[in-house]
Amino acid sequence: MYRTGHVGVSLSLFAPVGYWLVTSGYIALAALVGATFVALAMLPDCDHRLPGVSHRGPTHSLLFAALVGGAFAYLGAQVEPVLDVAVPAGLSMSGFGFLLGFGSVLAHLLADVITPMGVNFLWPHPHRSSLNVVPSKDPTWNVGLFVIGVVSTGWSMGHAFGLL
Numbered sequence: 385m386y387r388t389g390h391v392g393v394s395l396s397l398f399a400p401v402g403y404w405l406v407t408s409g410y411i412a413l414a415a416l417v418g419a420t421f422v423a424l425a426m427l428p429d430c431d432h433r434l435p436g437v438s439h440r441g442p443t444h445s446l447l448f449a450a451l452v453g454g455a456f457a458y459l460g461a462q463v464e465p466v467l468d469v470a471v472p473a474g475l476s477m478s479g480f481g482f483l484l485g486f487g488s489v490l491a492h493l494l495a496d497v498i499t500p501m502g503v504n505f506l507w508p509h510p511h512r513s514s515l516n517v518v519p520s521k522d523p524t525w526n527v528g529l530f531v532i533g534v535v536s537t538g539w540s541m542g543h544a545f546g547l548l
């Protein structure tokens with residue numbers, strides 16, 4: 385998909401997570417998750433600028449999602465002693481970081497799997513998955529997904545903060 389569609393899917397996935405975090409009292413984490421999901425919505429498409437890396441190859445895989453998760457887990461472990469951010473019971477900052485990085489990339493893959501080109505979840509295994517619903521460039525779907533993302537996030541945050 386294009387940027388609008390990707391941001392829309394990322395926001396749609398953030399909506400329930402953000403609701404849960406805010407209603408559980410983790411408002412700072414909810415803001416962090418929302419900002420990271422939007423900031424990383426296009427990360428796998430860095431393959432357009434990487435010489436020798438095929439588009440929707442290595443950076444559109446669960447392996448890449450795990451690598452980004454690993455980088456965030458490392459960051460989480462570094463900031464844990466410095467920043468006193470409350471995390472849900474049973475999760476360390478590094479565990480939370482892993483889920484955050486992994487989830488951000490997964491959101492991108494889910495938006496691309498509906499296109500005919502699909503994604504290579506299990507790269508380096510060559511199997512490509514595609515739901516073949518709509519081409520990436522379809523303006524209605526890109527704008528529609530963006531609107532769904534904004535509305536679902538607005539709805540969930542509005543309810544979480546008791547404004548709706």
Ligand SMILES: [Zn+2]
Nearest residue numbers: 385428429496
């Ligand atoms: Zn992509």
